[in-house]
Amino acid sequence: LVCLDALKRASARRITAVIPYYGYARQDRKSSGREPITAKLLANLFKEAGASRLVGVDLHSGQIQGFFDGPVDHLTAMPVLVDHLKSLEGDLAIVSPDAGRVKVAERYAMQLGADLAIVHKRRSHSAFNTVEAKEVVGDVEGKVCVLVDDMIDTAGTICAAAEQLAERGAIRVIAATTHGLFSDPALERIAESPIEKVVVTDTLPLPDGTDPDLVKVLSVAPLIARAIDAVFEDASVSEIFGGNNLS
Template structure:
């Protein structure tokens, strides 16, 4: 491909962008993202990107609405500056839990966000572990939906000694994710049955599968307030699990999450760097990087090669 490769970033997660840019051997393009005195976002690209293959990094983490607005304005600026192709690289996609009308008179917020990104001018989206895979269908442009599972598996393989593991899905929706990790580890799976009476609150009711005497690895797409994860860990210990580990792609860690995880029976909490952790570090936390995964995906997209082998 003759188009030059350019990388731009919003303010959400610059560390992951720097690592991905280093992997690709390209500099981060010069761009200004600030605010006017009234809080409006200001974007100015300070170099020519005409005809370039541009990748805009932005995790839509807290404050999500500001980061969403930054992304939309950057994409619009690129479109108006005659970029050749614009790819939104979104390690963490906000509003993904609002992917359907679960109650009357509620929005499908994930679909609205997909429409906004498309209308702004993005030609493609790269993201990691959407809360609901069907969100890919909300876009009218190609979506490369990557999985962080290989990254988490490599950490487990290199850093943990497991004699009798079992992979645990904290709900029925995560069974496929648990099965894929269990296949790599060569072990069985268990499923926790829960119900959610209201947002950010879960009631763990039962577990299906053999737990007694095993090393339980709970795998989920994200940890928000950690209520589900800690309740699951407590149930597994009560059912005879020898030790409990927790894995997730996105460490949202809002509200009481850090305190809950610190005081829980969970031995290690393993997450990726799709969301910057900031001051939420604690002793049990282990962070692995998905920057090489994103860098390899960008390299293959730019060179028109297959990305499918990176999906799992």
């Protein structure tokens, strides 16, 4: 925000803020009384500081694009993750860890020619950031299951889903996500879960001491570079992703 203000005061003609990870993205609505909508507040701050355009990667929800009063380019790390997942051997199943990510999971399944499954979850109202996975919709027995999500924070959702998949006969469980927040005790939970490996991108730095055998990092820098080039050449950003960046 300070840099944006400095550029605005230096009479920059156009300022594009590239935000690989949009902070507070999960606070995009009021889920109970007296809660802020911080994702909207952040968009207002970017605008007031001088940003005329935003570029983000895998926003938590598509509605965030409407929070900013200006153009928003919504990129997706799907091409990078799909290229890596193509190297997996075995009968593949793409798994959505909750109902909210089904649309994204369907796109992964189509790209990889894989089956689709869904884990039904319920959040605990008595404990913060606690998830209970209840049921699996779809056949995962004997399959290599890939859990796809936009972010892993404390890993409660992804680990609870992995337990359900293992109980239903999945032979391997891999997690693929764009943003690896890994708030404590995420890495410890993952290490003790059926998850064999987590594939993330470099939108965020990994915590110190992260086991490279557990977490594989892929770069989204080439994707962002192509998007920036398209923005300043007045070309279509969506064409880079074949429409898969649309929410």
